[in-house]
Amino acid sequence: MLNLSSLDYSVFKDKKSIFSWAPSGAILFGNGAAKRTGEELKKLGVKKATLVTDQGLVKFGIADKIIQSVTGAGIKLDVYDECKPDSSVETVDKIVALAKDSDVVIGLGGGSSMDPAKAAAILVTNGGSIRDYQGCDKFTAAPLPIVAIPTAAGTGSECTPFAVIADRQRAWKMPVGGTGIMPALAICDPELTYSLPASVTAATGMDALTHAIEAYTSRCTEPISDALAVQAIKLIAPAIRPVVYRGDSDKDARYDMMMGAMLAGYAFTTASLGISHCMAHPLGAQYHVPHGVANALCLPVVMEFNMGAWPEHYADIAGFFGEDTYGMSVREAAKVGVQCVYELLEDMPIKPLESFGVTEDGLERLADDAMEGGDRPNNARMTTKDDFIQLYKKVMTLKK
Incomplete structure (x- = not known):
């Protein structure tokens, strides 16, 4: 039996209370939307980008679709394709080294790609270790803009101001948040999920x-x-x-x-x-x-x-x-x-x-x-x- 001792019937939030709602960023949603990635980046004035993804998406040709769209629009592109489940502090550091001269960071995949892309965007403009930014709104400079392209229907990271990064030293999943890491653009293409097992x-x-x-x-x-x-x-x-x-x-x-x-x-x-x-x-x-x-x-x-x-x-x-x-x-x-x-x-x-x-x-x-x-x-x-x-x-x- 579960312990019932902590049952709490206290009053929930007063429905007449003041609340705030401040979503930001644009959404491009629909079948085939990913083909427009390069076009959309060009509209944003992007000259150079860093793509963050994983080997599975490389193997199945999904990463290549985004690469072709971006480079086909005349945008220079660096690619980090070694993301793993529960992306770590060390992964973020590697992305930062690649993204220092970029105008935007693109996270392609699930949370294991989008979250370290967000974390790297913080460090490119703020410096230090991502451990310094555990919590909410701990960074002062605006992060690099983030473009999120989910390939699974799951984390919702494409439209949240949060990232979770694994700190192996502490065996801890570290939350990092702030309005600055809400993606500037989410490109949601259901076709990218068709090949998921x-x-x-x-x-x-x-x-x-x-x-x-x-x-x-x-x-x-x-x-x-x-x-x-x-x-x-x-x-x-x-x-x-x-x-x-x-x-x-x-x-x-x-x-x-x-x-x-x-x-x-x-x-x-x-x-x-x-x-x-x-x-x-x-x-x-x-x-x-x-x-x-x-x-x-x-x-x-x-x-x-x-x-x-x-x-x-x-x-x-x-x-x-x-x-x-x-x-x-x-x-x-x-x-x-x-x-x-x-x-x-x-x-x-x-x-x-x-x-x-x-x-x-x-x-x-x-x-x-x-x-x-x-x-x-x-x-x-x-x-x-x-x-x-x-x-x-x-x-x-x-x-x-």
Whole structure:
């Protein structure tokens, strides 16, 4: 049984309170949009750019499409193509050395490419180590402009002012944020996701769903973030199974997933997230569990834990998944919302936590790091260290 001692029914954010909404940057969205990358950079007056990507995208020819578009527009281009999952401080330093004379940094890929591109953009103009900028708005000079081109429907990094960088020395996933690293341009082309394998599509899709659900159930919700989160869930819920199992042919589902992921990114930019992310980051830092996989496993367990603190919103989620809850109590409908996500996880090709070497001996340290998560105060229900230990234990019982 989970520890119920920390259940907190305190009043959520007053819906009449003042809130701010300050998205920035342009969006170019649609099938084939990536072909216009060079044209769009030329409009921005770019003479030289640095492309940040990975070997997988080189192998499948996706990076070459962007390279041809950029160089074909007469723009000089340097390429860093060695990004790995959970890009590190050292990766950022290598990108900085390449990007010093560039007008813009292009992040092509998932968060493992877009996030270090953002971090490098900070260091090119501010100097030092990215460790100096952990937190929010720690830099003073404006970073280089960033162009983000996602190749998966997941992180939402193309439309957020955040980056997460792995600090191997501390076994810590380090958050860096600030309005200056909101991409100046996001080029979202669903066609770039067509060749993703099912396992990656599932992990990134569950990450996007986690963003949307945690934004909708955060203590920091406001009307605009709610609207974006709701639409994101409504798009992702029916699309995620088709893109995982027939993603090479269901083009409409691919389109909806990329739109849903982008909207979820905008939603959590202001509404923040919850403890699924607090739990996922230490799993990535200590056991190299891919971020989307960690969120996929934690999300339904966290939803079940949080449900009593705000049952109305969890009941809404059932409806967003298309479930008929007419005649049910709010609590009954909320349980259906949670069950929808448990059933979705069962259908996903997601490995169980034990396959990454996580054991009960390591839960104490995982819980300590989860307690330090920046999203914990915004979670629907207050959480203790013992709560995290019990939550991790429950995640470990999920069999795939």
